Amino acid sequence: EAGVTQFPSHSVIEKGQTVTLRCDPISGHDNLYWYRRVMGKEIKFLLHFVKESKQDESGMPNNRFLAERTGGTYSTLKVQPAELEDSGVYFCASSPRDRAHYGYTFGSGTRLTVV
Amino acid sequence: KQEVTQIPAALSVPEGENLVLNCSFTDSAIYNLQWFRQDPGKGLTSLLLIQSSQREQTSGRLNASLDKSSGRSTLYIAASQPGDSATYLCAVGDSNYQLIWGAGTKLIIKP
Numbered sequence: 568e569a570g571v572t573q574f575p576s577h578s579v580i581e582k583g584q585t586v587t588l589r590c591d592p593i594s595g596h597d598n599l600y601w602y603r604r605v606m607g608k609e610i611k612f613l614l615h616f617v618k619e620s621k622q623d624e625s626g627m628p629n630n631r632f633l634a635e636r637t638g639g640t641y642s643t644l645k646v647q648p649a650e651l652e653d654s655g656v657y658f659c660a661s662s663p664r665d666r667a668h669y670g671y672t673f674g675s676g677t678r679l680t681v682v
Numbered sequence: 683k684q685e686v687t688q689i690p691a692a693l694s695v696p697e698g699e700n701l702v703l704n705c706s707f708t709d710s711a712i713y714n715l716q717w718f719r720q721d722p723g724k725g726l727t728s729l730l731l732i733q734s735s736q737r738e739q740t741s742g743r744l745n746a747s748l749d750k751s752s753g754r755s756t757l758y759i760a761a762s763q764p765g766d767s768a769t770y771l772c773a774v775g776d777s778n779y780q781l782i783w784g785a786g787t788k789l790i791i792k793p
Contacts, residue, residue: 573725598779609686610771610783623778658726660781670716671773671781675725 569593571674573659579680585647588677592641592661598622599642600662600671601634605655613657616642649681684709686774688784696792697764703757703787705772710750713775717746717757719768720786726771730757762791 572591580586592599601613613632614624618639627634631650636642646653656678660671685708695701705715717729730739730746732755738747745758759766769788773781 600779600781602781609785610773610781612780612782615779623780626780660726670714670728670731670775672728673718673726678723 571659571661571672573657573674573677575677576675577678577680579682580649582651582681583648585645586649586679588644588646588657588659588679590642590644590659590674592659593672596661596663596672597639598662598664599636600660601642601644602658602660602673603655604658605652610658613644646679649679651681654679654681684712684774684776684782686772686782686784688770688772688787690787691785692788692790694790694792695762697762699762700758700760701762701789703759703770703772703789705755705757705784707753707755707774707782709776710753711777712750713777715746715748715755716773716775716781717744717755718771718773720771721768729770764791764793767791 597618599616602610604610612626615622616636619636633645656676658676660673662671663669687706689704714733716731718726720726732739732748743760748755767790769786771786772784
């Protein structure tokens, strides 16, 4: 089965610009998550979708970040306008309903650099 | 609030040695615990998943243990190889579907 796919793998944008990250989860996984690792810090939770609904967005840093999951399939994370502190690696993960037994599968991440 | 700590932050050992990586967490009410490895510039690869009701899991040369009462998990790597060099991350799953991460242990296996 195909894994979790993220693109782009790298993105360099100027402060104030907009960037959209995309995540394609494993087919059939209801749960989709976004995480972020900024330089020198631990990986932090951003938000969680169950199908097309936002289950938990308590980790979203501010209203410059907007996540969507169209039809419960792929998800996008838009940063508008980007700031320097948004630089980091953004990871997407998915899990089936039975996450207790199957855990989380992560994508390769998108490395975002805001200059 | 759950906090996850990994010790040591970095470890360098000669090839062939057995080694133990440590992960501790402050709240024993966990849903599961997952160990990952990350190679430089790469994504997160799941190594082992331990459910809260389990004590250990094994995959090849890897063995992970879980002691919820003491808030600890260990990842044991037998007969280490240069290909094991990577950063190893411990993540605790809570009831809200969130993973709380440690900072990782950077492992270097010297040929």
